[in-house]
Amino acid sequence: MKKFLLSTAMGAALLLGGFSATGLATPTKTEAAGFEVMLHRSGYFSNYVTSQAYSGKYDSRVKTYSLTHGSISSNSSVKGTYKVYIQTRKNSKSSWKTIKTINATKNGKTTFASPKITNGYSYRFYSVNSGTKKRVNFSMSWVPWAN
Incomplete structure (x- = not known):
């Protein structure tokens, strides 16, 4: 049970961290220029x-x-x-x-x-x-x- 709770908590932390790192960040010139x-x-x-x-x-x-x-x-x-x-x-x-x-x-x-x-x-x-x-x-x- 402890392993399940620990892995769920780590998964939630990664999910929130990934969302905040990518969802709120604006693309830089380098990323935008990468498509061209x-x-x-x-x-x-x-x-x-x-x-x-x-x-x-x-x-x-x-x-x-x-x-x-x-x-x-x-x-x-x-x-x-x-x-x-x-x-x-x-x-x-x-x-x-x-x-x-x-x-x-x-x-x-x-x-x-x-x-x-x-x-x-x-x-x-x-x-x-x-x-x-x-x-x-x-x-x-x-x-x-x-x-």
């Missing part, structure tokens, strides 16, 4: 396509960041794969360097994550459709995550 971190890009190409350059400039305390929870959904009239290169560069005068190669399916979904990218470097996606030059429709999404 995923970046999207969509379109089509037949030969190759280059994305815009995305800058990765974070607070000076952040040393590296990476692209996580990435997915590419594609559809085409032909089967096979195409390559998506994740490329980085330090400034607009330097050349792009490939850090990751992704083999995306032309009909289906492909997931990816990048290696760590140094803070201050920008990145882009470079897609190449080798072989048959039929149109490929794609939709990409990813989350830049500071480490």
